[in-house]
Structure formats: C-alpha cells, structure tokens
Amino acid sequence: SPPLRILGIETSCDETAASVVLRDDEGGGRILGDVVLSQLEEHSAYGGVVPEIAARAHVEALDALIAEALLRAGVTLREIDAIAATSGPGLIGGLIVGLMTGKAIARATGKPLYAVNHLEGHALTARLTDGLSFPYLMLLVSGGHTQLILVKGVGRYERWGTTIDDALGEAFDKTAKLLGLPYPGGPAVERAARAGDPERFDFPRPLVGDARLDFSFSGLKTAVRQAAQALEPVTDKDIADICASFQRAISRTLKDRVGRGLKRFKAEFAAAGEAAHPALVVAGGVAANEMLRTTLQSLCDALGFRFVAPPLALCTDNAAMIAWAGAERLAAGLPADGLDAAPRSRWP
Numbered sequence: 001s002p003p004l005r006i007l008g009i010e011t012s013c014d015e016t017a018a019s020v021v022l023r024d025d026e027g028g029g030r031i032l033g034d035v036v037l038s039q040l041e042e043h044s045a046y047g048g049v050v051p052e053i054a055a056r057a058h059v060e061a062l063d064a065l066i067a068e069a070l071l072r073a074g075v076t077l078r079e080i081d082a083i084a085a086t087s088g089p090g091l092i093g094g095l096i097v098g099l100m101t102g103k104a105i106a107r108a109t110g111k112p113l114y115a116v117n118h119l120e121g122h123a124l125t126a127r128l129t130d131g132l133s134f135p136y137l138m139l140l141v142s143g144g145h146t147q148l149i150l151v152k153g154v155g156r157y158e159r160w161g162t163t164i165d166d167a168l169g170e171a172f173d174k175t176a177k178l179l180g181l182p183y184p185g186g187p188a189v190e191r192a193a194r195a196g197d198p199e200r201f202d203f204p205r206p207l208v209g210d211a212r213l214d215f216s217f218s219g220l221k222t223a224v225r226q227a228a229q230a231l232e233p234v235t236d237k238d239i240a241d242i243c244a245s246f247q248r249a250i251s252r253t254l255k256d257r258v259g260r261g262l263k264r265f266k267a268e269f270a271a272a273g274e275a276a277h278p279a280l281v282v283a284g285g286v287a288a289n290e291m292l293r294t295t296l297q298s299l300c301d302a303l304g305f306r307f308v309a310p311p312l313a314l315c316t317d318n319a320a321m322i323a324w325a326g327a328e329r330l331a332a333g334l335p336a337d338g339l340d341a342a343p344r345s346r347w348p
Ligand code: KG4
Pocket: 013, 014, 141, 142, 143, 144, 145, 168, 169, 170, 172, 173, 184, 185, 186, 187, 190, 284, 285, 286, 287, 288, 289, 290, 315, 316, 317
C-alpha cells in the first residue's frame, strides 16, 4: 500500500494525546509528531483518576494538542489519510471527547475515521517500534489492565489470560496508598523496595501453578495490609522490606503465569514453524518497573524468546499507538468506521 499518514487521538484515561504517524510503503512506521499531556497533577490530590475532572481536562487540552502534533509533523489536516481515535475501553467522558473530536475532523475533511480499541493500540505498538512480525505474545500491565494476549494479525487477537480482580498497576497503587506512599504508587513502591529485604515477608503468589493463564493480585494487597497492621507503628525499614517482598511475590507470580503462556505459545506456533523467532512484548505503565523487566528478560532468555520492551513513552498511554493501529487497519484493507461509531467504556 502507498505511504499513509494517520492522525491519532487518545483520551481514554488521564492522558490527553495526539500524534501523526507515517506508515511507509514497506510497512515500516515512523512517528512524525507526538504530544502527550498528563493530568497527573489534577488527580494526585485525590489518590486516583477522577472521571469528571479527566473529561473536562481532555476538552480543554485536545484541540491545541492536535494542532501541536500536526505542526511538529509538518503536515496539514488535508494531508492526513485517516483519523484514528480511541473509542474504548476507558472512562466514558474522555472517550466521548476524543471520539467526537475525531468524528468532527473526519466529517470536515472527508477522511475516513477509525474507532480504535485502546488495547489494540498497545498490542500493535511493537510493530511500530521494532517491526515485529505476527504472531507474538503481549503482556499488558497497566493501572487498568493485566492481560496476556496472543497477537495473530491486525484485528486478530486472543486473550489468553486476564486478572480476575485487581490490575497489576492497581495492586502497586493500593499497596502504596496503604503504606502512606505517594500516588502513583508504582514508582514509589519500586523506589522504597531498593533498600528493602525481599525475603522478610512471604507474601502469597495467587494462581501460581494454575493451569489457566489468569492473574490475581487482590490477595497480595490484603497480605500487605495485614503485615503493616501487625507491625504498627511501621518504620521506613519495614516499608522498604514490605515493598521488596511485595515485588518479589509479583516477580515469582509473573514467572509462573507468563512462563506458562510462553510454553503454550511455543507448543502452538514455534513448534509448527510459524514463529521462527518467538517474541514477548510488554506494554503498559508497569513496564517501567525494573524488577518486572529483569524477570521477563530472564524468563525469555531461558525459554528462547526475544523480549521486546518498547520505549517507555510508547508503553504508557499515547496517541502514536492509536494512529499506528489505524494505519495498520487501513493498510490491511479493513473497513473504516461510520460516524455513528459509539464510545464503549467496556470493550474486551
Ligand atoms: O499505562 P499507564 O500509564 O496508565 C493507565 O493504566 O491508564 O499505567 C499506570 C500504572 C499505575 O498503576 C502506576 O502505578 C504503574 O503503572 N507504574 C508502575 C511503575 N511506573 C508506573 N508500577 C510499578 N513500577 C513502576 N516503576
């Protein structure tokens, strides 16, 4: 297919983002202009994302961000081949803002609109950054999702595992909150863990050994609460030890759960010669975690997988991945969406 330039819009959570991405005629990708505005400060006082505040902040920022992304890319709206906007899953107010803006631009310019599933954006990012070919496995670990997904092709995904309770990022955030650490909790827990003893507490590793590929993290959070309550008053040393032990439990859990998924992938594809260089891709904000990266890297080394971790800015929420998903769908000849496409807060 000819080179494509796609405008992407992302507003599903607490990042307002716009991006212009190029897909060249050989299928390679390049980010031409990319802007992300985090609402972290608007929400930090509340210890979590407040949907109404998020939606209003998206309204205020989005138009200027789109103009900025186009400016940085050096293209006008007329030179864009299609518009891709996240239409779910996520917070409904923000989704409405982004999708309606995308529809308005599509209507005004006469260009096709792609209503993109946010998870599809995460799933295809490794093809933009690393030119990965299908099939591969993706572990998505963010504040809202913990999923192991088989990526077979554009629009062809199988969910192999998901969390039956808290998302992994949520477990970090809740643990941080009950230890009195700042929001967002992931970076704070990781920092505190550096000085801690990972052997001091033997926290549970839910579902380890289970034949399914699901995850569970709420029991871990409960165990942390009980450990902290038993110690009252909790010292800095206690907090460091709890955080280190918490991360150790997660590392062991991931090793078991993801390891099982990699073996299944090998049995289904690599053995049949369909994936000569099997790969595991990580995405989502928790991918910033050093312990998680080390765990996945050594797991991949042991099982003969290539471990692909896109640059952090493309692991967390961004619009380049949404633009890229639109480009992939357009190039694959998949139909665009109508202007009646509806935002979907839940969209597995
Ligand atoms: O993908 P993301 O930026 O946004 C959404 O989930 O919408 O992920 C944010 C999550 C938060 O739960 C945050 O605590 C977690 O990623 N996170 C981390 C780290 N950095 C961010 N978790 C563990 N270790 C980190 N270094």
